[in-house]
Amino acid sequence: MTIKTPPDLSNGAAWMGGRVIPIADAGVPVTDWGLTHADIAYDVVPVWHGGFFRLEDYLTRFIASLTALRMDVGMDRDAMRAALAEMVAASGLRQAYVAMVAARGRNPIPGDRDPRNCDNHFYAWVVPYVHVVPEEIAARGTHVWIGKSVRRIPQDSVNPRVKNYHWGDFTSALFEAKDAGYDTAMLLDHAGNVTEGPGFNVFALFGDRLVTADHGVLHGITRQTTLEMADSLGLKTETCALPLEELMQADEVFLSSSGGGVVPVTRVDDRVFSNGAPGPVAQRLRATYFDWMQQDRLRTPITYPA
Numbered sequence: 509m510t511i512k513t514p515p516d517l518s519n520g521a522a523w524m525g526g527r528v529i530p531i532a533d534a535g536v537p538v539t540d541w542g543l544t545h546a547d548i549a550y551d552v553v554p555v556w557h558g559g560f561f562r563l564e565d566y567l568t569r570f571i572a573s574l575t576a577l578r579m580d581v582g583m584d585r586d587a588m589r590a591a592l593a594e595m596v597a598a599s600g601l602r603q604a605y606v607a608m609v610a611a612r613g614r615n616p617i618p619g620d621r622d623p624r625n626c627d628n629h630f631y632a633w634v635v636p637y638v639h640v641v642p643e644e645i646a647a648r649g650t651h652v653w654i655g656k657s658v659r660r661i662p663q664d665s666v667n668p669r670v671k672n673y674h675w676g677d678f679t680s681a682l683f684e685a686k687d688a689g690y691d692t693a694m695l696l697d698h699a700g701n702v703t704e705g706p707g708f709n710v711f712a713l714f715g716d717r718l719v720t721a722d723h724g725v726l727h728g729i730t731r732q733t734t735l736e737m738a739d740s741l742g743l744k745t746e747t748c749a750l751p752l753e754e755l756m757q758a759d760e761v762f763l764s765s766s767g768g769g770v771v772p773v774t775r776v777d778d779r780v781f782s783n784g785a786p787g788p789v790a791q792r793l794r795a796t797y798f799d800w801m802q803q804d805r806l807r808t809p810i811t812y813p814a
């Protein structure tokens with residue numbers, strides 16, 4: 509007699525076509541426009557101590573992305589929320605990185621270039637929580653390289669407010685950064701303003717005034733949380749263009765991401781910030797972020813199998 513053991517999902521799981529499967533078994537067809545044309549909208553919501561953080565804000569942004577890309581995945585907000593909850597519960601993961609994805613899908617007519625004919629579809633996947641900057645590097649302050657050979661793809665070419673897979677610019681900058689011994693990279697726009705990096709927004713603090721870019725960037729949910737936290741700590745906040753020369757005059761610089769919260773920056777190219785140690789405001793905001801992640805008003809608890 510053979511007893512069928514359920515698959516181990518602790519390394520990660522995916523929700524595809526209504527089924528939860530091990531992440532290693534998940535894939536998309538080679539002719540999916542998601543793959544052949546990076547024609548994808550996605551979003552990433554963190555799970556912390558068994559609950560989604562700000563889930564409705566992430567769903568709102570994701571659904572706005574689908575509208576912007578004219579995708580219809582045949583699922584409404586409730587169905588997406590249920591799929592995410594089912595998948596994370598099945599994985600048993602209590603600290604997790606949860607991706608929801610809408611892909612353009614396949615065009616049933618071979619060679620047809622009409623995007624309206626594609627079978628848009630939704631899938632999701634979950635892996636153990638990801639820190640976009642490893643925790644030990646966040647603790648000493650991360651070193652950021654400004655991309656030299658590449659600028660952020662213009663906002664009138666690819667809409668940066670739709671979280672997307674067009675990473676060619678970031679990947680080039682990451683090669684430059686790693687080759688030069690830096691941890692990560694951020695990109696300027698064609699006017700020389702600081703935009704964002706691979707998965708994070710950028711903040712600069714001048715006295716008690718906190719600045720982050722208003723355009724040419726994803727409106728990060730962690731960016732929003734950071735603005736709210738700064739407000740609660742009595743800082744003045746401003747969203748406006750942030751020229752590189754201004755950023756270089758800041759008292760502190762830090763990053764924000766759903767993968768790790770607020771991350772202090774101690775170096776941008778060869779400029780050293782706050783004497784090479786994480787700045788006090790960045791550290792305060794980092795601690796506050798992990799505190800807010802546990803606040804009931806911002807959490808959606810997940811019901812795990814017993």
Ligand SMILES: *Cc1c(COP(=O)(O)O)cnc(C)c1O
Pocket residue numbers: 552671672704705706707708709726727728729730731764765766767
């Ligand atoms: C995901 C992402 C961010 C950060 O957004 P959060 O919602 O805070 O995680 C910033 N920029 C880019 C390009 C991103 O992909």
